Every structure is written in C-alpha cells, then in structure tokens.
Amino acid sequence: MSPPTFRVPLSPQEGWLSDGRQVLRFRPTRWERDYQLLEITSGELLAGEPVPLLKNRREISRSEALKLWGEKRKAGWRLCRPQW
Known part of the structure; x- marks a missing residue:
C-alpha cells in the first residue's frame, strides 16, 4: 500500500x-x-x-483557496472527515 499523497487535485x-x-x-x-x-x-x-456551529461562508478564487489551504496545513491543521 502506497503512502497518501497530498498533491493538489486538478479537478474539483x-x-x-x-x-x-x-x-x-x-x-x-x-x-x-x-x-x-x-x-x-x-x-x-x-x-x-454533533455538528459544528457555522460561522462564515465566502467564495474565493482557486489560487486564494490553495494559499489558504497551505497556510492552514503549515499551521498544523489536519485533514478531517466531513462535519456537516
């Protein structure tokens, strides 16, 4: 079994x-x-x-989303299962 990869998906x-x-x-x-x-x-x-309290919703570009994802991962955030 190969280790999980954390490459950015090309499709949504x-x-x-x-x-x-x-x-x-x-x-x-x-x-x-x-x-x-x-x-x-x-x-x-x-x-x-059982479900998190929803706080905020916004729409951003893919490049902004990739930057945010990278920042959060570097700060120690982990992948998790869907919460709602």
Whole structure:
C-alpha cells in the first residue's frame, strides 16, 4: 500500500481541515477552464454538539483557496472527515 499523497487535485473536489476547535470546508462552486471559485465555510466545534456551529461562508478564487489551504496545513491543521 502506497503512502497518501497530498498533491493538489486538478479537478474539483471537496476538502475538509480542522485544528480541533475549528473546521474549514473547501467546496468547488464554479469550475471552468479559466475561472475557478471555491466556497469556504467555517465552523466551530462545540462540546456536546454533533455538528459544528457555522460561522462564515465566502467564495474565493482557486489560487486564494490553495494559499489558504497551505497556510492552514503549515499551521498544523489536519485533514478531517466531513462535519456537516
């Protein structure tokens, strides 16, 4: 079995990151050859609650999303399963 790879996908995919307190969902919303947008939804994990409290939603370009993903990974955020 080969180790997991963390290459950026070329086609649209949903991705989730968490730092144990907060959650970010990256979801492609518009994917054309020269115009790509992702919706970034943030949530806060609350003790005793099955689903995070949704805090913010915004749409950003693919390049901004890749930069944000990289910054969060460097800061210790980890991949997580879908939260909602």
